[in-house]
Amino acid sequence: MTRTNEELISQAKGQEAPLLPLLHQFHERDGYLSEEALRAISAGLRIPLADLFGTVTFYHHFAREPGGQAAARVCTGPVCKMHGADALLTSMPGATGMPCSGRCDEPIPVLRGNQTWVGLAADALERRDTPVPPAAPAGTTECVFAHIRDENRKSLSGYRRSGGYAALEKAVTSMTADELIAVVDASGLAGRGGAGFPTGRKLRAVQEAGGGPKTVVCNADEGEPGCFKDRALMDHDPHAVLEGMALACVATGAPRAFLYLRYEYPETDTLLARAISQAEEAGILGDDVFGSGRTIRIHLRRGAGAYICGEETSLLNSLEGKHPFPRNRPPYPVTHGYEDTPTAVNNVETLASLPPIVLHGADWYRSLGMGEHAGTKVISLSGDIARPGNYEVPLGLPLATLIDDWAGGPRNGNKIQAVTMAGLSGGFLAGDDMDVTLDEPSIRAKGSFLGAGGIMVFDETRDMVAVAHQAMEFFAHESCGKCFPCRIGTQRLTERLAGDAGPGELSSWLDEMADLNATMKATSACGLGMAAPLITESLVRYFPEEVRAHVSGS
Amino acid sequence: MSDKSGLTLFLDGEEVPFTRGESIFQVSERHEKEIPTLCYDDRLDAFGGCRLCVVELEGARNPVASCTTKAEAGMRVTTRSGKLEMHRRVLLELVVSENREVDVDELSGYASQEMATLVDRYEARTGRFEGRQSGASRPDDPNPFILRDYDNCISCYRCVRVCAEQEGDYAISIMGRGFDTQITTEFGGILKESACTFCGQCIQTCPTGALGDIKALRHKEIELPIEKTRSICIYCGVGCSVDIMTKGDKIVGILPAMDGPANEGALCVKGQFAFDFVHHPDRLKTPFVRDDQGELVPATWDDALDKAAAGLMAAVNEHGRHSLYAIASGRAPNEAGFMMQKLVRAGLGTSYIDNCSRA
Amino acid sequence: MSNPLRDMEKPDVIFCIGTNMTECHPVAATRLKKAIRNGAKMIVADPRHIGLSDMADINLQLRVGSDAALLLGMAHVIQREGLVDAGFIADRTAEAEAFLEHVKEFTPEWASEICGVDPALIEEAALLYGRAERGAIYYTLGITEHICGVDNVQSLCNLALMTGNIGREGTGINPMRGQNNIQGAGDVGAIPNNYPGFQPVTDPANQAKFAKAWGREVDLELGITKVRALEQAGDQIRAMLIDGENTLVTDPDRKHCEHALKSLDFLVVCDLFLTETAALADVVFPASGFGETDGTQTNTERRVQRLRKAVPPAGESKPDWWIVSQLAQRMGFKGFEYDSAKEVFNELCSLSGTYAGLNWDRIEFGEYQWPVPEDGHPGTPRLHEDSFINGRGIFKMIRYRDPAETIDDDYPVWLTTGRRLESYHSRTQTGRSSGIDYLLPEELLEVHPDDVSAWGIRDGGWVNMSSRRGSVRIRVKATKRSPRGTVFCSFSFNDVPVNVLTGSGYDPVTETAELKVCTVKIEVETETGGVAAD
Known part of the structure; x- marks a missing residue:
């Protein structure tokens, strides 16, 4: 009714x-x-x-014309464009485009109301489950993907049968918050959403902050193009995410948590809602967690289409019903987060790492990485690659090993021209600079960063100026409009990459580009405006000939 | 070199005191560092949008916005450097590139010259970073007070913030995002159909003249300098300070006085816009006396004063000093009321005087 | 106001009663909005749903003229719940015991019967104000323009006294003065009971002081109020000098007023325009006004500020003080030789205790709020901080009284009047400023939509509205801003001279007119003609 x-x-x-x-x-x-x-x-x-x-x-997805909510939205992210998204969009009257919707390992997704369809042609769309991550090479120990291929893991009973919620039970019944935080601290776990802040330190900061009630937020606004790992985790191991959130609540003393889910994952929304209510019915969440008398309420909140809401302070404003501009920091969310309460905002993958860490110990987690690097990272690999998908790799794994040994190498045996890092936010790596290991120090040494772990592969057939233009179009589309360098800079970079405006003479063009890149990186108010120029910077660095041809119009 | 709290930081190498809660921008202002800004209005919460006020902070990877960064003890801050000046100039060149014009008439509003002044100061090159222009003007809004020339809007949101934080009306907001951001009322309608009370605060905080004072701009063509005279609004009892803008003998507009003790820069629609009565043709320009036919006709001051004195005294002489009654005004200055009561008291020895406070 | 305007950003509980502040004192209201943004709670008591009601936490939509009952009910709850500030009462007040006993009689249920507000809401409001750390009361003419205006004000004082909400930052009893210099008009002695600086005329010492200054003894008896003077026009009062007031339009009972002014032997009016009142005069003097004269005015927080001349006066117009001083000289009075407003103001300061520490030059930047009793005194932003002027704050045993008129079969509708944001008083100034008409082209009678249908009238249609004193023709606007059974309009438009209807009664102490309540009947306009005669 x-x-x-x-x-x-x-x-x-x-x-x-x-x-x-x-x-x-x-x-x-x-x-x-x-x-x-x-x-x-x-x-x-x-x-x-x-x-x-x-x-x-x-918000991109709120329709203000009748019928708009159910109208088709076609993903026009970078990988979907490789698959012909522009043509699909044109073939569907009434449909509109949407930025990368986090299904780069599938055919082109089309969102209709609360249903996701995928396919390459308008008359061949189908609904299908989120792909299970490809099997890891033998001998690999996974953390968050350890049970993800287990069919039963989605249900509460299946989850518990494979050790699920044992960590939470242990934490609420036999651990102090300090002990819990100490384990996380010792594990070396750092934020897996991109910023890489040590998780233990964040939890402790919230625990120690004055005022309350405290708040935990799971950032599931997976908006970075080329990233689709959180969806896999939530769809195939939802209780692991909830358990991770609950553990963060225990560590910080928060009675409430929000899971902020991107709009483009409607099926995940349904699935998580069910998982939460099952856990509450079972007394695992709610007002008496495992009979401890502790309250942990998890509230599911759905975004409405805004990449910037993946930025934690924009996310908090969005939750609070405010205009989702990023906030000025300091103060940081750990002291002034949701409704000014101390708040731990963590990525899905980070939180899902907590239960195994609590169960198996800090040393176990550390040992999963290679060499100095602690733990694992899920990489969303897509584009011109034989086996796109999510791979949980030991930190420190050579990129070449992932591409060639794990994922079957480039598609059609073509030569790889470039890869993106951190989705789009890390810009491109090309040539010898692709010879990196998957960890922040190695990639940062090349002027990029691993971030949320999205890697898109572009083979030699791709027009890199066009790819850069699409990337910049995305950043311009998602720029919130708060700060000048990002709001105007992403627009001007887009125009120049499209060839719509800008000097026709190469040195002036490069001069403008250098000024824009430098000022955007130095003065933007948040990561979006700082990341966008990495695209142009790396384009100019790796593809000077292509740039020269673009500027001269040939 | 420290106040009672003992807090100090280093500003361009000099140790200076500050009080807890002050931003780097505020401390720098006090030390006349003249940090440029376009989104700052000291009556509003610091916003951090224009990024012109970035400064270098020792230990920080990137420059920080001085308006939103609180001063902390021991900070080492550089307010001016080759790099900072380069970024500021690029930012100004960017913001100029999205606008139709930089030079707007000073009558547009209190802050209307801020952008043009900075563009001059930084010798920002107009024509650089050319591309699409932002903002769509609203010539369809027929209101007679607030020019909505968003072709010159730079999305600093001072108008939106002053409407919310200073005026509390929340009549306007930010539609869309990124380069397509547009200042809007609910559902994009005209101001009269919104929560706007036409207080004019948005006009006065706009740094580019995108929002302009239509009434003042009527007098753009008068080629005389603008003079400003501090006075007090004569509408309600709040007593808002205003600066009367004149060109020659004409009042051309009103500016709120940002340092007015009662209003601290605020005004309402009446104080801001209802001043034309001063020069209205209906103004009485000579005394009038009632002639033998019972008509009010113009008279000289001498005649009118004599006639009035005679008429009033006739009553007093015939019916006694308690037959004259004086009603003073709650709208005239203190000197008027004082003189009225002195007339009955010192003149007639009565207190037959009142004012309009009872009705 | 007991407290400065700045304090309006400081209360944690705001109680606005009988003040449509967002329209009548919009700039002051911005400060309340800031307080609310910072978490303050607000109670609004008003018969209408006004702008403030939209922001309020508790709305007490009381029947017009029933304020005293509501306030007694609130005092009852505060007493019953033990929310009285015993320390404050002991240290600073008198008659508290009797008062606390007195209010036991007036339950919220009793108050509800009279004011029509749900007893639970009265309780809630009383608890909120009673528990406030810093509770501040703001009121305007909605409290005073009643036959029980004094009772209403004293009821508010009782609430502030019993809870100790006075004399501190963010508290107080704060009347918002309506006109720009109505505060000054009282300060300078343009009232029948006081010399400048509120020095009573009945005190022989004052008589002697002013006799010395002015060379003439003034009666020890009080003068009479304007209301009384208009009543006696043509009788004892034979001549009037009116400065800058459109008495005919802004005073109640317009017919009576017009008759009074016409009965005078001689009328002199100073004004900027040929107002309806000036048109009745024998001599009219052209006054110069805003932007044309130097002078001073005193705002609602007792701040004395300078007005400055920016342009030459219109035509031959002159400052009011000059006109009156010239007139006095021609009437043969001594001591009226002045060359400037500065001289006049400095004489005022020399004779007034409240302004004693001020002079023309000291108020250059307007930073002083009176009392400023001597040179070097910093002024007094907040009154009653350590003690009350008269020693102790005295509780008054108020009882509710009905308005002068209550609805009956003949006049079944309550009319209340007020101002609107865009127009000021009789629009002599706002009506002559371009653009204002765009916002407010005409006066409309605000009627609840249910009443519009029940009474067989039409939204946008014309009606005749009549009271026992007269009748006006006006167009109807259906709006939920008016409660059922009560209608509202402003007195700004001369073509809707609503003050032909008002004037049912006067407060016995102040003789302030009950402009906020009269009873009317509303009938569909049948003829196309103008204002119907009664």
Whole structure:
């Protein structure tokens, strides 16, 4: 039965972080967000109408015309463009494009309402499960992927049969928060979402911060093009993510946690909601976790299409129903996060690493890496590669080993021209610079970074200026508009890579480019504006001839 | 070199005191460092959008925005360096590249010259970074007060923030994102149909003249310098300080006084825009007396004063000093009220005086 | 105001009653909005759903004229719940015991019967204000323009006294003065009871002081109020000198007022325009005004500030002080030779205790709030910090009284009046400034949509609205801003002279008119003609 405005609003009012769920409910009920809906929500939640309107327009997926919610959205991410996404989009009347939607190991995804379809042609779209990560080479020990290929792992009972929630039970019944944090600290685990901040230190900072209630946030707004690892984890091992969140709650003393999921994963949303309620029914989550009297409430919140919400402070603003600009730091979320409470924001993979670390110990986790490097990292490998997919590699593994030995080498036996790092945010590596090992020191030495672990492969047939243009178009599309260097810089870089504007003479073109890159990197307010120029910088560095040809118009 | 709290930092090599909670920008302002900025209005929360105020901080990888970075003891801050000046100039060149024009009339608003001044100071090259221009003006908004020339908007959001933080009206907000960001009301309508109260605060904080004072701009063509005279608004009892802008003998506009003790830069629609009455043709320009036909006709001051004195005294002489009553104004200056009560008291020895406070 | 405007950003609980601040004192309201943004809670008591109501945590939509009942109910709860500030009461007040006994009678249920507000809401509001760390009360003419205006104000004082919410930052009892210099008009002695600086005329010492200064003894008896003077026009009062007031339009009971002014032997008016009142005068003097004269004015927080001349005066117009001083001289009075506003102001300071430490040059930047009792005194932003001017704060045993008129079969609708953001008073100034008409082209009678249908009238249609004193023709606007059974309009538009309807009664102490309540009937306009005669 359709619920009335009043019913929806009065229910939302009692909730934490009510705006996004309420907007989604109206969006789905009406098929779009009408003026009347926004007026009702504005009055009900006491959000100024102009602010609410502005905030709604920030998100890519909120439709403001009837029928818009169900209209098809075709992924036009870099890998999907290789697969012919532009042609597919043109062939589907009424469809619009969307930035990389995190399925680079599949045919082109098309989102229709809350269903994801994949395929290469409009008449050959199908629904299918998220691919299971390809098997790791024999002798590899995995951490987060250890059980992911186990069919039963999705269900609560299956999860528990393979040791699931034992770490949480241990933590709430026989460990102090300090002991828990000490294990994490000793494991060397660092943020797997890209920033690489030591997880133990973050948890301790929140634990020690004054004020409360404390908050844990799982950042599942996996928006980086070429990254699709979190979806695999959540879809195939959802309870591992929830258990990781609960462990973070125990470590920090937080009674509540939010899982902020990107809009483009509707099936994951359903699956996680079910997993949460099963865990609550089983007394694993809720008001009496494993009979300890401890409360851990996990709230699932769905984004609405904004890459910047993967930036932790934008995410917090989004949760709070504010305009999702990044916040100024300091203060940092560990002291002033969600509603100004001490908040630990962690990536899905980071959190999913916690249960095995607690169960098997810090030394075990450290030993998973190669040489000096502690632990593992999931790499989302896609593009011109024989076996695209998610690979959990020991940190320190040579990139060449991953590409050639694990993933079957380049597609069609072509020569690899370049790879991206950190999705798009690390720019390109090419030529000899591809001779790196998969760990931050090695990759940073080349002016890039591993980040969230998305690697897209481009073989010799690809036009790298065009690839760079698509990448910059993405950053311009996702620039929030808060700071000048990013808002204007990504636009100007896009125009220059498209050949729409800019000096026609190479030295002036390069001069403008150098100034833009330097100023954006030095002065942008958040990582987006700092990362975008890595694309142009590396393009100019590795592909000077192509750039010269582009500028001279040949 | 320290105040009571003993906190100091190093500003361009010089140890200077600061108080807890101050930003690097505020400390630098006090020491006349003239750090450039376009998104800063000291009445608003620091925003950190324009990035012009970046400074170098020892130990930090990248320059930091001085407006949003709190001063801390022992910090070593560089406010000016070749690199910083290069970044600032590039940022100005970028922001100029998205606008239709840089030089706008000073009558546009209080802060309207800020961008043009910085462009001059940094000798920013207009024409660099050319490309698409941002912002769509709203010539469809027929309101008579606020020019919405978003072709000159630089998305500093001072208007949005002043409307929310200073005025508390939340009438405007930010639509879309990135380069396509646009200042908007709810659903993109005209201001009259929004929560806007036409206080004019957005005009006065706009650093580019994208928002302009339509009433003041009527007088753009008068080729006389703008003079400013500090006075007090004569509408309600709040007593907001204003600067009356004149060109020659004409009042051309009102600016809120940012240092006004009662209003600290705020005004309302009346104080900001309702000043035309001063030069209205209906103004009484001579005394009037009632003639033999019972008509009010113009008179000289001498005649009018004599006639008035005679008329009032006739009543007093015939019916006693308690037959004259004076009503003073709650709108006229203190000197007027003082003189009115002195007239009945010192003149007639009565307190037959009141003012409009009872109705 | 007991507290400075800046303090409006400091309370943790704000209680606004009878003040439509976002429209009438918009800049002051911005400070309250900041307090709310920083977490302050707000109670709004108003018959209408006003701008402040949108921001309030508790809305007390009371029947017009029932403020005293509501406030008694709140005092009852505060007493009952033990939220009184015993220390403050003991140290700084008098009659507390009797008062706390007195309020036991007035339960929220009793108050609810009268004011129509749910007793639970009265409880909630009382608890919120009673528990405030820094509770501040703001009011305007919605409290004072009643036959029980004094009772209302004293009821508010009782609340502040019993909770100790006065004399500290972010607290206080804060009337927002309506006109730009209504505070100054009282300060300078343009009132029948006080010399400049609130020195009572009834005190022989004051009489002697001013006799010495001015060379003439002033009566020890109080003068009469304007209300009384208008009543006696043509009788005892034979001549009037009116400066800058459009009495005819802004005073209640316009017919009575017009009759009064016409009964005078002689009327002199100074104004910027030929107002409806000036048109009745025998002599009209053209006054110069904003931007044309130097002078001083005193705002609602007792801040004395300088007005400055920016352009030459219109035509031959002159400053009010010059006109009155010239007139006085021609009337044969001594001591009216002045060359400048500065001289006048400095004389005022020399005679007024509250301004004693001020002079023309010292107020250059407007940083002083009176009292400034001597040279070098920093001024007094906050009153009553250590003690009350009269020693102790005295509780008053208030009882509720009905308005002068209550609805009946003949006049079944409550009318309340006020101002609107865009226009000021009778629009002599705002009405002559371009653009204002775009925002507010005409006056409309605000009627609840349910009443619009129940009364058989039409949104946008014309009605005749009549009281016992007269009738006006006005267009209807259906809006939930008006409660059922109560209608609202402003007195700004001369073509809707709403003050022909008002004037049902006066406060017995201050003789302030009950402009905020009268009873009317509303009938569909049948003729196309103008204002119907009653």
